Amino acid sequence: MGGVIFMAGIYIHIPFCKKACHYCDFHFSTNTALKAQMVDAILKEIELQKNYARNEPIETIYFGGGTPSLLEQRELFRLLNAVAKNHAIISHPEITLEANPDDICLNKLHQWRQAGINRLSIGIQSFFQEHLQWMNRAHSSIQAFNAITQSQDAGFNNITIDLIYGFPALSDEQWQKNLENAVKLDVKHISPYCLTVEEKTALHHFVKKGQVAAPSEEQGAKQFEYMTDYLIQNGFEHYEISNFAKSGFLSKHNSNYWKGKSYIGHGPSAHSFNGNSRQWNIKNNAEYIRRINTSNDWYEKEELSAETRYNEYVMTSLRTQWGCDLIYIKNKYGNNLYEYLLMQAKPYFQSEKLIYENEILKLSSSGKLLADKIASDLFWI
Ligand code: SF4
CATH class of the missing domain: 3.20.20.70 (Aldolase class I)
Structure with missing residues (x-):
């Protein structure tokens, strides 16, 4: 199978x-x-x-x-x-x-x-x-x-x-x-x-x-x-x-x-992500070595809520040529976040900073200059 x-x-x-x-x-x-x-x-x-x-x-x-x-x-x-x-x-x-x-x-x-x-x-x-x-x-x-x-x-x-x-x-x-x-x-x-x-x-x-x-x-x-x-x-x-x-x-x-795949980061300051949680290692060389050898607390961990995962997906996908997939948002996070995203994006359709085609949202050339600002306006807060 x-x-x-x-x-x-x-x-x-x-x-x-x-x-x-x-x-x-x-x-x-x-x-x-x-x-x-x-x-x-x-x-x-x-x-x-x-x-x-x-x-x-x-x-x-x-x-x-x-x-x-x-x-x-x-x-x-x-x-x-x-x-x-x-x-x-x-x-x-x-x-x-x-x-x-x-x-x-x-x-x-x-x-x-x-x-x-x-x-x-x-x-x-x-x-x-x-x-x-x-x-x-x-x-x-x-x-x-x-x-x-x-x-x-x-x-x-x-x-x-x-x-x-x-x-x-x-x-x-x-x-x-x-x-x-x-x-x-x-x-x-x-x-x-x-x-x-x-x-x-x-x-x-x-x-x-x-x-x-x-x-x-x-x-x-x-x-x-x-x-x-x-x-x-x-x-x-x-x-x-x-x-x-x-x-x-x-x-x-x-x-x-x-694309949101998992990764494991090793060494001081490295981040890891497995779909459900994110963790980041301590940013100090001597302390990292000491803690690895003596304890389990060389990293901090955050369990990711659906809203955080939605925000991260919007931020990273918008920066890519593949864009942000609204069907994926609807299936994964439900109709409310899907509607919310479209509502937040609307002013940017009018100013032609965002392009919306076949349920994919992409930055236009002029939108790319404002990528971070646009993404943050689409975040769920
Ligand atoms: S200080 Fe080191 S890590 Fe930073 S840019 Fe220079 S070579 Fe790269």
């Missing part, structure tokens, strides 16, 4: 970086003294959490951070072996490693291929030296170019790069050049992010002191519009607000997040 087979993803957070980028508010430490103990703790967590996603087969594994390219091959093998020991894995899983350009060399690339990594996410951010310095990145412009060509030479075809736009030091011409470089280098996937000034970052401090100009929304919107047209013209699918891919190169791991 055939049936739906649910599949899950695994995320492993490696919380160490060589340098602190000025804009970054992810969880990481530049002190790597605890790296070996951290790997041991994550190995233990993989075992402790093996039943979290109801033994669903693992379709994707994602090493994020922080900087997972700081792992030694031995550490990578141990982590992947632990996943294989504790889970059923499908026959061709997508295995992504986030890598910084300054860590990429032929030796490491071969090690990663041997370990089974088949997708690289390279933190380019910009191809201009002055921007990399402004951001306090650990790599140079030359390393940014070389990282991509060397990875391709070593046999990595499935490469995604991160780029940042909407910051004062980036002129429109430089943004066009960054996109042009990505296209010329034949990367298959691009995740461009509009710079935001997050609290407790060095950038926040500089902006507050008036040492750096705050990013302008207008500049961000203009560069977003240029990018969208340019990348679509060059054969990319705009499949999520911050993600563009050539055909066949959509990120399975991230697409599964947006």
